[in-house]
Amino acid sequence: LTTITDEARIALDTLSGRATGLFSPSLRLGVTGLSRAGKTVFISALVHNLIHGGRLPLFEAQKSGRIARAFLEEQPDDAVPRFQYEDHIAALVNDRVWPDSTRAISELRLTIEYESASGWSRMFSSGKLSVDIVDYPGEWLLDLPLLGKSFTDFSREAIEMAALPVREDLSRAWRAISARIDPNADADEMTARRLAESFAAYLKACKLDERALSTLPPGRFLMPGDLEGSPALTFAPLAGLGDRRPPPGSLHAMMDRRYEAYKTHVVKPFFREHITRLDRQIVLIDAMQALNAGPGAMADLERAVTEILSCFRPGRSNFLTDFFSRRIDRILVAATKADHLHHESHDRLQAIVRRLADRAVARANFTGADVDVAAMAAVRATREGTVKQGRETLPVIIGTPIAGERINGETFDGKTETAIFPGDLPEKIDALFDISGPDHRQDSEDPAIRFVRFRPPKLERTAEGVTLSLPHIRLDRALQFLIGDHLA
Ligand code: GDP
Numbered sequence: 001l002t003t004i005t006d007e008a009r010i011a012l013d014t015l016s017g018r019a020t021g022l023f024s025p026s027l028r029l030g031v032t033g034l035s036r037a038g039k040t041v042f043i044s045a046l047v048h049n050l051i052h053g054g055r056l057p058l059f060e061a062q063k064s065g066r067i068a069r070a071f072l073e074e075q076p077d078d079a080v081p082r083f084q085y086e087d088h089i090a091a092l093v094n095d096r097v098w099p100d101s102t103r104a105i106s107e108l109r110l111t112i113e114y115e116s117a118s119g120w121s122r123m124f125s126s127g128k129l130s131v132d133i134v135d136y137p138g139e140w141l142l143d144l145p146l147l148g149k150s151f152t153d154f155s156r157e158a159i160e161m162a163a164l165p166v167r168e169d170l171s172r173a174w175r176a177i178s179a180r181i182d183p184n185a186d187a188d189e190m191t192a193r194r195l196a197e198s199f200a201a202y203l204k205a206c207k208l209d210e211r212a213l214s215t216l217p218p219g220r221f222l223m224p225g226d227l228e229g230s231p232a233l234t235f236a237p238l239a240g241l242g243d244r245r246p247p248p249g250s251l252h253a254m255m256d257r258r259y260e261a262y263k264t265h266v267v268k269p270f271f272r273e274h275i276t277r278l279d280r281q282i283v284l285i286d287a288m289q290a291l292n293a294g295p296g297a298m299a300d301l302e303r304a305v306t307e308i309l310s311c312f313r314p315g316r317s318n319f320l321t322d323f324f325s326r327r328i329d330r331i332l333v334a335a336t337k338a339d340h341l342h343h344e345s346h347d348r349l350q351a352i353v354r355r356l357a358d359r360a361v362a363r364a365n366f367t368g369a370d371v372d373v374a375a376m377a378a379v380r381a382t383r384e385g386t387v388k389q390g391r392e393t394l395p396v397i398i399g400t401p402i403a404g405e406r407i408n409g410e411t412f413d414g415k416t417e418t419a420i421f422p423g424d425l426p427e428k429i430d431a432l433f434d435i436s437g438p439d440h441r442q443d444s445e446d447p448a449i450r451f452v453r454f455r456p457p458k459l460e461r462t463a464e465g466v467t468l469s470l471p472h473i474r475l476d477r478a479l480q481f482l483i484g485d486h487l488a
Contacts, residue, residue: 024111026076026130027486028277030328033284034138034215034304035207035223038336038378039102042284043133044088045378045470046479047072047110054469056476061114061487068113068127075109076132083108083135092379092456092470096400104225105136105274114487129486134274138283139219141275141311142304143267146217151256155237161216162202170205174198174236183238184247187254192234196221199236210293214300220266232261275311280330280482283308287335287353287375291425291432292451298356298432305333305360313366331371332481333357338473339377340451341422342384342395346473348425349375355429372481376474381454387419396421399454407452420452 031039049056050070056062075082083106088099111130162171177198200221206213207222220233227233235258246252290297312328335353338346353373361371382399396419403414460468
């Protein structure tokens with residue numbers, strides 16, 4: 001009986017809170033993507049633009065003047081590190097350098113005070129929305145399939161992948177060490193460590209390789225967070241396991257136990273405590289890098305997006321169905337860094353992301369949430385101009401390339417503004433996805449897109465000396481899709 005009364009009381013409190021405006025609804029927004037996709041920059045720019053009343057014409061609540069103010073508040077989860085917004089903004093705005101990238105999970109609460117659009121909503125809503133932004137590495141999501149795999153399955157697959165021609169050279173050192181190991185020998189900490197370190201070095205080498213290879217689990221080997229060096233991360237696949245149970249006290253038994261510990265103590269709690277509580281999700285992708293690297297990398301990116309979307313599909317995996325307490329109803333797949341292209345190519349970039357997301361949705365058999373796509377730049381580091389070349393007028397982008405960046409044999413000093421002809425994205429996008437067809441980049445002597453990294457922009461000041469918020473491309477469109485309806 002007590003429970004019922006308690007529940008009833010909570011329900012009543014909630015209702016009366018709603019009516020008196022005390023209750024402030026919250027929305028949990030997940031921000032993910034593989035490392036360097038642009039998560040840190042996206043969150044920093046989003047918060048900066050909302051707090052400083054940035055130019056957001058496609059964000060309806062802001063455009064119609066209904067947002068009274070937006071400010072940071074204490075986050076609800078004490079055990080999760082705070083997203084270091086102030087440090088990131090200081091780097092971007094004062095030093096004009098890109099902030100430190102995401103290395104683990106973090107959280108930030110942004111509260112928006114607004115006026116509802118209709119009189120009816122005004123009566124029932126508090127006019128306050130807390131957006132809990134949860135930033136986490138996409139690598140961690142890609143661990144979900146491990147939950148359904150035994151140590152033997154995991155070992156077999158990892159060894160098969162490592163021997164594929166694309167990875168064979170990168171995995172050589174680990175495979176050499178691994179080949180000398182007898183899984184039935186006595187467990188030994190130093191052997192375990194040597195194996196784990198060389199396996200992790202191989203996974204990291206795949207990530208850094210210019211072939212832009214897909215990310216392989218375990219995700220914490222690439223992004224350890226605060227678990228670096230812990231036993232749950234000191235394991236590696238073993239060769240020659242067969243189907244026998246591991247002999248007690250053997251290296252095989254030790255690795256098996258640690259693999260299971262990784263699943264129980266690292267993977268499951270992450271999904272249970274963070275992923276299953278999300279309402280909205282943005283998946284950032286570095287489409288520019290993949291386009292530069294060719295169809296193989298595009299296919300790989302598509303595979304990663306497919307796997308990421310599968311993690312948000314409720315009801316397929318038993319583990320998640322047990323724990324989903326909320327349901328993600330909107331997912332945005334967004335390519336950032338569109339400021340590397342002239343605006344004429346933005347729609348093409350969006351069409352490419354649309355194609356990629358559609359194929360991923362189909363392959364992941366994904367239903368249950370609206371999936372939209374965007375081509376955007378959370379921070380716009382360039383402006384546009386034209387350059388006359390002979391009789392032709394070429395559209396260019398102008399920005400300050402980062403010191404040491406090179407193009408056409410020229411090396412930049414990090415101080416000089418430079419005009420760059422970025423090249424066009426191809427009109428026919430099918431070829432970009434066709435691994436068997438000719439590589440579109442070889443159609444001409446030059447690469448299709450000329451890609452240098454620019455420094456963050458210098459912020460403009462108004463006549464009154466007020467510094468304007470960070471410039472962007474279509475950040476407002478992303479915001480409208482992700483939170484706009486909650487401010488209606
Ligand atoms: P994370 O690993 O997902 O947190 O990635 P970051 O947000 O740190 O972004 C990685 C790098 O991508 C940055 O250091 C920038 O060089 C670049 N970048 C990210 N977003 C943008 C953007 O909107 N415009 C431009 N020009 N570069 C960006």
